[in-house]
Amino acid sequence: MSALTIYLPLDSAAVAMGADDVADALSAEAAKRKIELKLVRTGSRGMHWLEPLLEVEKDDKRIGYGPVSEDDAAALLDAMIGNGKQDKNVGPVEEIPFLKNQTRLIFARCGIVDPVSVPDYQSHGGYAGLDKALKMDSAAICEEVMQSGLRGRGGAGFPAGIKWKTVAGAEADQKYIVVNADEGDSGTFADRMIMEGDPFTLIEGMTIAGVAVGATQGYIYLRSEYPIAARVLNEAIANARKAGLLGDNVRGSGKAFDIEVFMGAGAYICGEETSLLNSLEGKRGEVRAKPPLPALEGLFGKPTLVHNVISLCSVPAIFEKGAAFYRDYGMGKSTGTMPFQIAGNVKQGGLYETAFGVTLRELVEEIGGGTFSGRPVRTVQIGGPLGAYLPPRLFDLKMDYETMIEHGAGVGHGGLVVYDDGINLADQARYAFEFCVEESCGKCTPCRVGSVRGVETVDRITAGVDRDKNLTVLNDLCELMVDGSLCAMGGMTPIPVQSAVKYFPEDFGIKPALKAAE
Amino acid sequence: MTLSSLIEPFVGRTGGLISALHEVQRVHGFLPDDTEAEAARAFNLSRAEVKGVISFYHDFKRAPQGKTVVRLCAAEACQAAGGRDFIKSVEEKFGLKMGETSASKDLTLEPVYCLGLCSTAPAAMVDDRLVGMADTGKIEKALERAKKESAS
Known part of the structure; x- marks a missing residue:
């Protein structure tokens, strides 16, 4: 009997729900029964309530079992070998509505392939985009990105094509591609998932960008809270080098491009691009004033294309399928x-x-x-x-x-x-300021001091001390932070605060305005 | 290994100072007092510059931590999933506040702002072990495993 192949995510969310323990238990059980088991650790499908989600191929379909635990190992093996029923069976994974109804251009391979296998990536459409880009000149590549309408996925939504053209047009002896993988926003994990589940998409996107703008070195600035992503990325980069997909002669094109992973050190502000660049230079992650734009004077003062992970991961599909396809x-x-x-x-x-x-x-x-x-x-x-x-x-x-x-x-x-409905929005407004106190780089006063004053003011409002006056102070403070801060940290902290006051005034003790007598 | 032999390999590398500090901390568990002077010498920086970097980043610790470090996520997605109560219950269970180390030096509790486990919140990390949909029971179980691993 040939080996039984099963797929289990190595994704942090799956591991946090016990995937490694499931892997150990399955291996032990298989060894006991003398069953040859091939366990492929993949990325996650993104259905985290089913994690750990185990998959086995049957009649060309992946059948899922989830959420499984280590105690299920024996029953799972029975079910997978024979036709035994198992109550964790969720059927063909790709027919689950949550997955079936998605449009996966970026995450097309995530959860399916072995994340560090070059052959797996290529047999699922990988590197078709780079191959097309390598036949184009710099201007044509930048124009394709422009035509796709791609905008930066980090938050600001700036047109990617304009950035690419700016860096491509800058004269310099060295240019860089820098990936912002400092995904510190609570509620976000897309960067982590793609880096753990399909890192070659990022590597390919970076390589296309490098070829387009004339950069030979790329850095992935990764937050230290993501150790699994670091491990997978480094392994994938090493495999890409061995396969001639990175290095002095990328895919035989004569063009050079290489990538290094740099580990951050636990500072939310380093997700801001100029702070990130300072940190990557080994300095305090203080924000730089703009201009100059990083596209012209970025890492070590050289033209630098700084992009979020997902922006660059969108690029291979744009080239594989064309800008018009993407734009639709x-x-x-x-x-x-x-x-x-x-x-x-x-x-x-x-x-x-x-x-x-x-x-x-x-x-x-x-x-x-x-x-x-x-x-x-x-x-x-x-x-x-x-x-x-x-x-x-x-x-x-x-x-x-x-x-x-x-x-x-x-x-x-x-x-x-x-x-x-158990949440109190005044607590959340206070937390927004607290977080800014904790994470402000300290360079500009509106952010450094404003955040502290913000906590105090919210406390006075919730304590009912001069409520109306303090609401006015809060509003003034927010305006000042928006207008006077150097970067988005101070400039956008007022967004959660003001939205909380505007949409949930009752949590701040504000009585609804009396309606005019009818 | 001496501090300088840990630091030297990173001189001349991009962002080398931060990588060197990570390496010292990986080996020692914190940054011993001489790190500042050694790094300043190796990287040809002033001690003030090195101190500035060390003090800027949450990861760098200037004092020894507990044998096991439990990091509890204090950010929004975990708050939405009962994270505030979860943190309180862990603090009560171990008689420690966030940021404190037990007198026996066995345990440090620490806040972390997002582990990227926001869809399986609340989240925690016990040394390098990730815990999703965490409760005090799961933390205790992870602590037991950490103890077993360090004993074996």
Whole structure:
């Protein structure tokens, strides 16, 4: 009998739910029964409520079992070898509506392939994009990115093509590609998942960018909270080098490009691109004033293309399938797909990649299935600690850059944190300031001092001390931080605060304004 | 290994100072007092510059930590999933506040701001062991395993 091949994620979320223990138990049980077992550790499918989700191939379909535990090992082996029934069987994985209804351009391979196997990546369409790009000149590659309409997925939504053209046009003896993998926003894990589950997508995207702008060295600035991602990335990079996909002669093109992983040291602010560059130079991660733009004077003063992980992971599909194909997804000026991350108090948490234009209600209530506590959803915070808290009456808004901005919110990195009605938004406003106190780099006063004053002011409001006056102070303080801060840390901390006051005034002891007598 | 032999290999590398500090901490569990002077000498920086870097990053510890470090996520997604109560219950269970180390030096409790496990919140990390949908029971189990591993 040939070896029994089973797939089990090495993804952090699966491991946190016990995947490594399941792997050990299965191996031990198989050894006891003298069954030859081939255990492939993959990325996660992104259906985290089913983790650890074990898969086995049957009649060309992957059949899933989840969430499994180490105690299930014997029963699982019975079920997989014979036709034994097992109550954790969830059927063909790709037919589960959560997965079936997605549009996976970025995460197409995640959860399917062995993350560090070059042959696996290539047999699933990998490197088709780079091969096309290598036949084009720099200007044509940048134009293709421009035409795709791709915008930076880190939060700001800046058109990627413009950035690429700027770096490509800069004259310098050395240029860099720097990947911002300092995914510190709570509620987001798309970067982590792709780096753990399909790192070659990032490597290929970086290589295309390097070829386009004339950079020979790339760095992945990875947060230290992601040790599994570090391990997988380093292994994948080493394998890419061995296969001639990185190095002095990328794919025989005569062009050089290589990548190094750099480990951050636990500072949220280093997700801000200029702070990140200082940190990558081995310095304090203090923010730099802009201009000069990093595209012209970035790492060590050289032209640097700084991109979020998901922005670069969108690139291979754009080249493989063409800019026009990519642009057809999405709405308005928000083209392509976005991996939304559904987190917090939610029944079916995980990653859902789909075109822009999906509504919050669909994501939270239909796809996410509402809260796991069974209580009504009170609010969703979109886009991390610097994102707005929106009330259910705005859940029919479509998720795209412009619509969100119109409502004082932002798509950010696509993270959605769901809260039930047990949450008090004054607590969350206070926390937004507390977090800024903790994580401010200290360079500019509005952020460093404003955050401390913010905590004090919220405390006075909730204690009922001169409530109206202090609400005015809070509003002034927020305006000052928005206008006077050097970067988004101080400049956007007011977003969660002001959205909390605006949409949930009752939590701040504000009585609804009396309606005019009818 | 001496401090300088840990630090030297990183001189001249991109962001070498931070990588060197990581390496010293990996070996010693914290940054011993001489790290500052040794790193300043190796990288040709002032001690003030090195101190500035060490003090900037949460990861770098200037005092020994407990034998086991339990990091509890204090960020929003975990708050939404009962994280505040979870943290309180862990603090009560071990008689420690966040940021404190037990008198026996066995255990340190520490906040962390996001482990990327937001869909299986609340999240925690016991040394290098990740814990999803965490409760005090799961933390105790992970601690037992950590103890067993260090004993074997």
